[in-house]
Amino acid sequence: xxxxxxxxxxxxxxxxxxxxxxxxxxxxxxxxxxxxxxxxxxxxxxxxxxxxxxxxxxxxxxxxxxxxxxxxxxxxxxxxxxxxxxxxxxxxxxxxxxxxxxxxxxxxxxxxxx
Numbered sequence: 001x002x003x004x005x006x007x008x009x010x011x012x013x014x015x016x017x018x019x020x021x022x023x024x025x026x027x028x029x030x031x032x033x034x035x036x037x038x039x040x041x042x043x044x045x046x047x048x049x050x051x052x053x054x055x056x057x058x059x060x061x062x063x064x065x066x067x068x069x070x071x072x073x074x075x076x077x078x079x080x081x082x083x084x085x086x087x088x089x090x091x092x093x094x095x096x097x098x099x100x101x102x103x104x105x106x107x108x109x110x111x112x113x114x
Contacts, residue, residue: 029073032085032104037061040096054090057099061088069105076105 037060042049066078080086083103090099 029069029076029105032102033065033068033072034100034102035061035064035068036098036100037064038096038098044095053097054099057090057097058088058101061099061101065101065103073105075108077108078105082106 037057039053039057039060041053042051062080066080069076069078080103083105086101086103088099088101090097
C-alpha cells in the first residue's frame, strides 16, 4: 500500500503545481510592475517651502508600486526592500521631480500553501 501511496501523492502535487489557477495570478507579478510619483518643488508658494523633492517623489512612487502589488499580486509581498531587480529613475521638470520605479515583487513566505 505504501508503494502505491507515494506515486499518487507525487502525481497530485504535480497537478497542483501546474494547475491554471496557480499560474493565472502570477502573470504581471513575475515580469515586474512599474509606478510613478511626482512632487512639486514648493517654490510657487508664498513663502516658498523647502523640502527634499527627490526623496518625496521617490517615496510616492514606491507607495504607488506597493498599492499595485497589493491589488494585482495577492501572493506577493508589498515590501519594497524584498523586491527583485529594483530600478528608480528620477528626473526634474519645470515645477518639481518625477520618479518612476520598477521591480519584481517577491513571493510571500507561505504563498505556496494556498
